[in-house]
Amino acid sequence: MTERATEHVTCLGCGCACDDIGVVVKHGRITQANNACALGAAWFGDGMVPAEIRVDGQAATLEKAIHKAATLLVRAKRPLVYIAGDVSCEAQREAVAIGDRLHAAVDSLAATAAAAVLAAQRRGRATATLGEIRRQADLVVFWAVDPSERYPRFTARYTGERRASRAVIGVDVGPSRGPRDSDLRVTIAPDDEVDALAIMRAIVAGRDLDAAERFESAVDLARRMMRARYAAIVADGEPSSAAADPDRAEALVALAQALNGPTRCALATLRAGGNRSGADAVLTWQTGFPFAVDFAGGTPAYRPARGARVLLAGGEIDAALVVGSPATLPEDVAEGLGGKSVAVVGPRASAATFGPGVAIDTGVAGIHECGTAFRMDDVPLPLRASLPGPPAALNVVRTIRERLGARTHE
Ligand code: SF4
Structure with missing residues (x-):
């Protein structure tokens, strides 16, 4: 069969996470994303993504890349785990577990809405x-x-x-x-x-x-x-x-x-795509805090004024694991990763501009990978894959976490 349709696909092109997309695949490529807006259609594209695995710029096996990633992380004195876009909550959860194991700083795209998140934490939110x-x-x-x-x-x-x-x-x-x-x-x-x-x-x-x-x-x-x-x-x-x-x-x-006295009022905060609201939710389940969590002391500590941007700009980080698409990284985070020992696991990892030592291309959550994502109003939605793709981000990140072994509290 050369044509296949998948209904109720969730788009992560923006935080609306529209879950009514009908994706048509012909000859192994997406040819239609019905109901998607222009931004969503661009996010799906034709579904083609690179499937490269690179170590120090050279093609490598998945096994070698995972070994190298685990090695550079375990040797780091001050590691960072950064959750970028287009990965599922399940992969995000594995990333947080790696941060816990390494006593690392953990941050994510959720920090892009820090002002709104911090205001809600200070005052509550209707x-x-x-x-x-x-x-x-x-x-x-x-x-x-x-x-x-x-x-x-x-x-x-x-x-x-x-x-x-x-x-x-x-x-x-x-x-x-x-x-x-x-x-x-x-x-x-x-x-x-x-x-x-x-x-x-x-x-x-x-x-x-x-x-x-x-x-x-x-x-x-x-x-x-x-x-x-x-x-x-x-x-x-x-x-x-x-x-x-x-x-x-x-x-x-x-x-x-x-x-909410004289009438009823709700505040809705618009969020961008890539499942960044999922990163916020996963970090909160796992640590109690939505972004900028530091495990350096052995337990999660909230450091909203010392997130990835500040730690990278201050030269404190010597190695990093990026889980997600490097194209979604804030510019200053991408710049700060230059010259560090970095492993990237995510969609189009091999296109990262900051020269990571390890790059493992994975599928895109919602196109090639199933799982869960969060809409901007914190409603969880299922992700349906419509195409096969490169190795799943969840599997690669989980394998790296298993290679690091149990937490040691050293
Ligand atoms: S880009 Fe946003 S609004 Fe457009 S289809 Fe995707 S989720 Fe919906």
Whole structure:
């Protein structure tokens, strides 16, 4: 048979993790990804990925590469395990176990949304699944984000239905604008953003403020949100919003909490793809912390101010294991890995630009490998493979972990 269709495939092209994709394979290549947006279609591509295994730049056997990876890790004085994109939660769990065994620092792509995660840890967070927002919200406020750019199907899947009974408000903060087709637009100057959110919170709490006159549109928005039966605030948790006020995330968390008095309000944070929300969840199950976990003292310690970026920039790391696609690494992490003893196990590992000593190409979770991934609202979803591929990341990482032996507490 030269044509095969797989239904209910999950796309990891962005954090929406759409699980309604129909993948058609003809003559060993993906020819259709039905329901996928352009970003998702690009993520699936034709399903072809390299299947190389390299040690010191030369082709090698899988056995030799695994041996070399285990050796460089076990000899490291200050190892780092970094969880990159496009691997399943099952492979991520093995990576965390390696970090534990090595007394390593462990970090992941989840750190790209550190501001939102830390704000939620400090204050708690009033949130909901995207399914609940789709069913319940009669007012959706997109705060300085238009999902159509980096989360293309978010609106159609979660806020576009029942538009007649749901109002959409776009808040524009400098160049970060809400959706073009919003029913109402509110413009806030970037320097005023956090003050405006504080004023909105005060209005929700019933205070009458003189300063509120200067923030008339924000005050009107707060009052409109209080009148809603169920309001949702949608904000971007990812780096393109790094130019935003660093206190934005916390101010939004506080506003959403305050609104859960006069009405119901949920804060939804948009996350990028590659199963980074899974890395957050797996690290939290295994260690109690979502990113920047350090096992150096023998037990997991939370070091959010000393994650991979800081440790690499400070020259503290001498060897690293990257589990996941090197193309998804933040630029400064990829740069920091240059010149170190590094093993990469993941999709397109052989294309890593920082010259790893060991590169083992694996399949892509959700295309060649089954398992579990998390949507941006922390809902776990099954991954269905539609094509055979190179060795599975889970199997390779697990074998490296087994080679390292049991934890010794030396
Ligand atoms: S919206 Fe995101 S998850 Fe859905 S098909 Fe597009 S890229 Fe894939």
